[in-house]
Amino acid sequence: xxxxxxxxxxxxxxxxxxxxxxxxxxxxxxxxxxxxxxxxxxxxxxxxxxxxxxxxxxxxxxxxxxxxxxxxxxxxxxxxxxxxxxxxxxxxxxxxxxxxxxxxxxxxxxxxxxxxxxxxxxxxxxxxxxxxxxxx
Amino acid sequence: xxxxxxxxxxxxxxxxxxxxxxxxxxxxxxxxxxxxxxxxxxxxxxxxxxxxxxxxxxxxxxxxxxxxxxxxxxxxxxxxxxxxxxxxxxxxxxxxxxxxxxxxxxxxxxxxxxxxxxxxxxxxxxxxxxxxxxxxxxxxxxxxxxxxxxxxxxxxxxxxxxxxxxxxxxxxxxxxxxxxxxxxxxxxxxxxxxxxxxxxxxxxxxxxxxxxxxxxxxxxxxxxxxxx
Numbered sequence: 001x002x003x004x005x006x007x008x009x010x011x012x013x014x015x016x017x018x019x020x021x022x023x024x025x026x027x028x029x030x031x032x033x034x035x036x037x038x039x040x041x042x043x044x045x046x047x048x049x050x051x052x053x054x055x056x057x058x059x060x061x062x063x064x065x066x067x068x069x070x071x072x073x074x075x076x077x078x079x080x081x082x083x084x085x086x087x088x089x090x091x092x093x094x095x096x097x098x099x100x101x102x103x104x105x106x107x108x109x110x111x112x113x114x115x116x117x118x119x120x121x122x123x124x125x126x127x128x129x130x131x132x133x134x135x136x
Numbered sequence: 137x138x139x140x141x142x143x144x145x146x147x148x149x150x151x152x153x154x155x156x157x158x159x160x161x162x163x164x165x166x167x168x169x170x171x172x173x174x175x176x177x178x179x180x181x182x183x184x185x186x187x188x189x190x191x192x193x194x195x196x197x198x199x200x201x202x203x204x205x206x207x208x209x210x211x212x213x214x215x216x217x218x219x220x221x222x223x224x225x226x227x228x229x230x231x232x233x234x235x236x237x238x239x240x241x242x243x244x245x246x247x248x249x250x251x252x253x254x255x256x257x258x259x260x261x262x263x264x265x266x267x268x269x270x271x272x273x274x275x276x277x278x279x280x281x282x283x284x285x286x287x288x289x290x291x292x293x294x295x296x297x298x299x300x301x302x303x304x305x306x307x308x309x310x311x312x313x314x315x316x317x318x319x320x321x322x323x324x325x326x327x328x329x330x331x332x333x334x335x336x337x338x339x340x341x342x343x344x345x346x347x348x349x350x351x352x353x354x355x356x357x358x359x360x361x362x363x364x
Binding site: 020091111 | 149153156161164196
């Protein structure tokens with residue numbers, strides 16, 4: 001099963017390091033966006049991601065604005081979103097949770113645990129989607 | 137100024153995260169191939185990145201004091217200092233010393249978590265800057281004087297030469313002591329103490345002499361009856 005994971009980050013090095021952190025997860029196919037506007041285009045486009053890894057501080061639209069826009073659109077309202085941030089700021093965590101983020105991870109990412117975490121979130125989301133659809 | 141500091145420290149974190157991420161990648165992917173020198177250099181990169189992270193976090197913390205406010209309340213300093221003693225007392229005991237908090241401390245009207253941070257920093261400093269020749273001891277007491285709630289944190293540490301007293305509460309200020317063990321830290325602890333005192337309408341000062349311990353005084357407007 002292929003997991004399409006969208007990495008949204010304006011920093012080239014951080015995108016590269018996120019790619020590396022998921023390199024041991026062969027089932028993951030990565031998509032990339034460099035800012036919030038681009039992220040929304042990808043999420044509403046033909047290759048819909050199974051998960052969005054969303055940086056907070058970005059130009060054009062920041063991570064919170066993207067998250068709010070995703071949750072407000074019925075097509076993407078239930079899409080799992082993990083916020084990536086550069087600091088463990090209690091205010092940011094609370095705001096991300098209030099807007100409906102599924103998880104919150106501090107950079108730099110730990111390659112040993114991050115892939116597992118991503119797979120766990122997507123598996124839980126797929127189980128929930130299957131349960132909602134019901135048998136058959 | 138605070139929002140400038142907040143913005144700058146966030147922007148400083150992005151390249152630091154890259155440095156930490158690449159150092160971690162280098163260690164995980166190529167660590168086994170590095171000679172001893174190479175592993176030493178990598179360790180130094182990581183150690184300095186960690187120090188820089190602490191500096192940035194302290195700048196961020198300093199920028200938050202006064203910018204992000206908690207609801208002020210009438211704080212029972214006996215209870216607050218009791219909590220600090222419960223958290224830090226063991227470290228004094230392990231070093232053969234002690235932390236004594238006298239009862240009957242005055243009440244202070246302010247932000248509980250910030251007041252806790254202020255006195256935790258002062259007590260923790262007494263551990264960090266202990267005298268190498270004696271176990272660390274701290275005594276905390278306080279009283280109301282001329283409408284002010286005055287708190288005192290007295291330690292028996294290495295003390296501070298008088299020529300440094302005027303700059304002690306500046307950011308990134310550390311008192312040089314080349315002959316004593318480096319306790320680490322960023323030199324921001326007392327700047328944070330002063331900033332918290334300032335935002336509470338209070339003041340902070342020190343009495344100290346080299347080799348003879350230090351007494352930090354913090355004075356706040358006393359809580360009025362009915363404050364809550």
